[in-house]
Amino acid sequence: MDAGRFAALADAYGSALHRWPPAEQAAAMLFAETERGRAILARAGRLDAMLDRHRVEAASPGLHRAIVARAATEVSQKRRRRFWWLGFGLAGVGVAGAVAGLALVTVVSPDIQADHYVMDANTTSFGDAGPDADQAEEDL
């Protein structure tokens, strides 16, 4: 590793080598023993020391409790949703079975159709001209 790469890594990751890319840590440790390496790390370390002063408040017990309580609500809602989906699923299976049964009955036992249709003497192309038609002719 040359000084340029070592300085670039220190600029990016700071002075603690455990934050550096794992693949480059071994070479970096060797360079860190040099005078140039020590100077680069010392410069990066001054900013690290500043950054280390920044602390954030620990989580309050109330926040911890609220998050755990929400987990219980989410789990019970999920179970309820699962129950409803199971119900819908069973109902769907029932409906699908009924439709399939109806379709099967229709296919297996179709309507009985006459092999041929006997044309009646009273039948016209407008339908059956039965007794009313005869009466109308007599009235003329």
Add this chain to the structure above:
Amino acid sequence: MGADPDEELVRRIGAGDPAAVQAMVARKLPRILALAARMLGDAAEAEDVAQETFVRIWRHASSWRRGHARFDTWIHRVALNLCYDRLRRRREWTTDELPEVADDAPLPDAMPGDEERRVGQALQRLAPRQREAIVLVYYQELSNIEAAGAMQVSVDALESLLARGRRALQAMLAGDCDE
């Protein structure tokens, strides 16, 4: 990629194990809260983000499958998205106009014992993507590959964001760093 240390805990949460829920909160809440606090600079908003992040964990635990990212990286991404939602709501910027350059003018001289607050101010003045990179790698101690994955950028882009962010912090905290 090695074994995911959270995988078993996630599986138990998915199976509805209350002890696993407690363990997950104890393990991840400090990390998520710290991430959100440093991204937002507001303790109350950070608590809200932590709660919302856990709601997503509870909802997705049973269906979560390890893909390319570890569970810890995934929850960092979830928390970061929630942080960005809040930052956008503050109207500091719009989605397409994320500032890339930090305001790195030196902060006023520090009073004794004031350094922590000054570092917090300097972090908030960084460009958000630079702040995100520094928070993930420096404070959350994600590896470069995990941080780049959480930020959905290349490792080279991550290193560039880190270097620019640290330079900006150095300029803002110039007097303090020389001490």
